[in-house]
Amino acid sequence: MLDPVYPGCDAARFFLNFADILDMTELNTKQGQRMGQTALEVAEEAREQEWRLPSFVGELFLGNFRSELVFPFPEQRKEDRKKGDEICAEVSTFLKEHLDPDEVDRTGEIPKKVIDGLAKLGCFGMKVPAEYGGLELSQVNYSRVCHLVASYCASTAVWLSAHQSIGVPQPLMLFGTEEQKRKYLPRFAKGEISAFALTEPDVGSDPANMSTQAAPTEDGNYYLVNGEKLWCTNGPVASVIVVMAQTPPKIVGGREKKQITAFIVETNAKGVEVVHRCRFMGLHGIQNGLLRFTNVRVPKENILLGLGQGLKLALVTLNTGRLTMPAAVTGGAKWCLAVVRKWANKRHQWGKPIGHHEAVAAKIAQMTSTTFAMDSVTWLACALADRKDVDIRLEAAMAKLFCTEACWRISDATLQIRGGRGYETADSLKGRGEEGIAVERVMRDARINTIIEGTSQIMRLFIAREALDPHVRRISPLLDPKRNMFEKLKLLSGFILHYSSWLPKQWLSAPFTKGAEQVPQELKRHVTFVSRMSRCLARNLFISMLFYQRGLEKKQRLLARLVNTGTELFAMTATCSRAALLVSKNPADQSPIELADLFCRDASRRAERQIRSLFFNHDAFAYRIARKMLEGRYQWVEEGIIPPG
Ligand SMILES: Cc1cc2nc3c(=O)[nH]c(=O)nc-3n(C[C@H](O)[C@H](O)[C@H](O)COP(=O)(O)OP(=O)(O)OC[C@H]3O[C@@H](n4cnc5c(N)ncnc54)[C@H](O)[C@@H]3O)c2cc1C
Incomplete structure (x- = not known):
């Protein structure tokens, strides 16, 4: 049976020949290199390792609704929940007694006694393993504390999060040597604060182009860090900061390759300066600054993960x-x-x-x-x-x-x-x-x-890049100049075999998936929708690749619609799975089903709208208007005002 979800034009678009498919692989070769500094390629750096189980969302984009990965909804273990309940109760009592969020907003300061009190409760070492003096909370419990604090005072939550989600403890736990961990983790567990310095005045979303430099000293034992980092949260109060800087380039295949390296920098080192405390529309209590580094001597032992691994470290930390x-x-x-x-x-x-x-x-x-x-x-x-x-x-x-x-x-x-x-x-x-x-x-x-x-x-581009990756990986070896014709023919036959069975499947209705049988009757149609729609998403993603080939990178609105659809499907799945769990635990209360049902009704409509406008839209027209606006050709629209600046 043909899938009724999307009766659109994708079949017509599919009649593209194999030469086009080969052409498209350049997305990952020539053009990929050209895009080297863009956010899309930066996502490459975020790959961590091979995992035992695949991503549920990644599989959705391939038309596979792997319900067993998310059904039943994962429950917190009893002991873990108890540990989380205890710390949440302590933090809640403490904040209500000692912190007035409106005063923080008015004065722009979080009182020292509050930061000291949170440190005493172990809140600056929440994920740090117990052997280094931390609370060793699971991700769920750590997030529960941040969720609780943020519901009361967002500025305070940002102090905790900038330090532990992206600041020094997280990359240190992921990539630090044992020596580095022993040196720094106990300090954080006792309440010292850290920060993460990636953004610069000229680079935000595209950090690969940063200008902060770290040059080795003559004896090779130190690096001299020079540059400025903007909007560094906790920067003005941190004792340690993870700083990303360019180290001398490496020659790879006869060409210069940029090296970005992560350094642990002590802020009491000579040459570290808080130039300006930044103030914002909201989050008045955060400490955020423009930091300047002038010939800051950092020992080579303070490199995290290795030379040239800084961008990977930053992105994996953010994962x-x-x-x-x-x-x-x-x-x-x-x-x-x-x-x-x-x-x-x-x-x-x-x-x-x-x-x-x-x-x-x-x-x-x-x-x-x-x-x-x-x-x-x-x-x-x-x-x-x-x-x-x-x-x-x-x-x-x-x-x-x-x-x-x-x-x-x-x-x-x-x-x-x-x-x-x-x-x-x-x-x-x-x-x-x-x-x-x-x-x-x-x-x-x-x-x-x-x-x-x-x-x-940038999140949408990152997700789109990852969704496309399995296809690009299959195609790129075919263009590898190092492979001989025989190898390529072998790969080609595997490629044809794969897509000749994969592609037709994306037009067939998916059966109600195993693993999701426990979903309450009222929600079954939503789960079926997700399962069917994932195939629609997969084929439209593939067809977009075939159709736009090298131009796909620039089709940001098309990519956004695909990602938005995937996001709705993920949220629908999570919602149905959690409603099923809650109702199974307390059948007397059916309210989770009602909420999941309403969310899914709305989300499925939004998803259908996104798919409908994939190829029927006026994106190109709007783009032309935007370019003309930037050229000043609609400046007359701004008449009658006192202009900014
Ligand atoms: C309160 C606050 C706290 C912060 N804390 C930290 C911190 O602790 N450490 C740190 O390193 N940084 C921090 N930052 C910086 C923050 O991460 C950046 O602001 C963010 O990455 C975006 O960079 P940008 O502001 O330079 O925007 P830009 O990169 O200049 O982007 C401007 C706009 O263009 C869009 N855009 C950019 N590139 C593309 C593209 N390729 N395609 C489509 N759209 C694009 C963006 O989405 C955005 O809408 C903080 C910023 C603030 C305001």
Whole structure:
């Protein structure tokens, strides 16, 4: 039976000859080299290892709905949960007693006693193994603490996260030598703070082009670091920073290859300077700065992972480091729900609670089901990370993309539902005798999350690159100049054999998948949808490759639609799996099914819309307009204002 999900034009597009397929492999050869400095190729560096189990999302993009990887929803072990409950309870009590988030927002400072108190509770060594004095929390428990803290004070959560998700402990635990671990990890467990310095004034999303240099001294025992790092969170208060810098290039195959190396830098070293503390729209309590390094002598023993491995280290660190973000923003979204539940009941207009007016009710329903989906995606990705044998790069990137964008929409809806009070500061509300609910602060704090640790646009490119990778890997050996004709013919026959069976399968309806049988009846159609749609996604991805060949790299909106579809499918799966688990544990409460059902109804419509506009759109027209706008040809639209600057 032909798949009814997408009746579009993809079959017509498929009539491309094999010469085109060979041409396309250049995506990974000539053109790949040309794109060397772009974000797309940077993703290559993030490959860590071979995993025992594949990525669930990666398989979705190949048309395989591997339900057994995510069903049943992974439950936290009892002892692990208990450990998490204890630390969360301690942190919660401490913060409520000692920290006023509105004061942090007003003064721009987190009181020292709060940082010291959190350090005493072990919060700066949460993931550090016990043998080095840390709490040795699992990824789930560490994320639970960040989720809790972020729901109360986002600035405080950022102090913890910048130090532990991307700061020195994380790369040190992943790649440090035993000597390095013994030297630094106990210091963090005691409360010292670290930071991660990658961004520079001229490089953000494309860090491969950084200009900070680290030149070896004559005796080769030290490196002299020179350069500036921008927006380094915790930088002004850190005692140790992981700094990425260019070391002398290597000659590979007769050509110069850039080397980026990661160094552990002590901030009390001569030549380290905080030039400026940066201030932002939100997150007023964070310590973030422009740092300057002038001839800073760093011993060669402080290189992490090895010369030339810095970019890989940064990106692999972010693979799991990025998981803190969905946990934190889900905490923020839950806080918004609590505000809306109270206010939309209490506030009456036109004779009834505002939550009973349909326009407001629709927002409330969507916020609730989306928060349930955010929670499901977050804890699924964290639990998969704790397994350590599954490739989670795509899941982590999707969790970051999905949750940060959803949180921004939810904070916006919350502000709208609070009306004028949503826009008023907590101090002002209190000043005239009302409850100081700081929705505007939460919204300001939430805005940065779609930018830091990989912007949404870069996340989509990263995910698209990874989704294409299995195809590119199959094709590229065919163009390898080192292989002889005989080898190539052998590879070619394997290639044809593979695609002649793989491709037709992508048009056939997938059966209801094994492993997902325990899904409640009401949700089965959604799981079937995901399974069918994954084939539609796989064939459209493949066809896009064939059709656009080298131009695909530039088709960012097409790639974004494919990634957005995959993200909806992942979120639907996580949501159905978690609802199934919750209902199996407490059959008396069917509410998880209702929330999953609503989320999936909305998400499946969004996914279908994305697929429908893959090849039917006006992207090229819009692109031309944007270019003309940048050339100043629509400047007349700006008439009548006092221009910026
Ligand atoms: C509060 C805060 C905290 C931070 N903390 C740290 C930290 O601790 N350590 C650190 O190293 N950095 C940190 N950063 C930097 C942060 O990671 C960067 O801001 C982020 O990577 C984006 O870089 P950029 O701002 O230079 O934007 P740019 O890279 O200049 O991008 C600008 C816009 O263009 C888009 N864009 C760029 N390239 C492409 C492309 N190829 N295709 C499509 N769109 C593209 C982006 O998505 C974005 O919308 C922090 C920043 C802030 C504001």
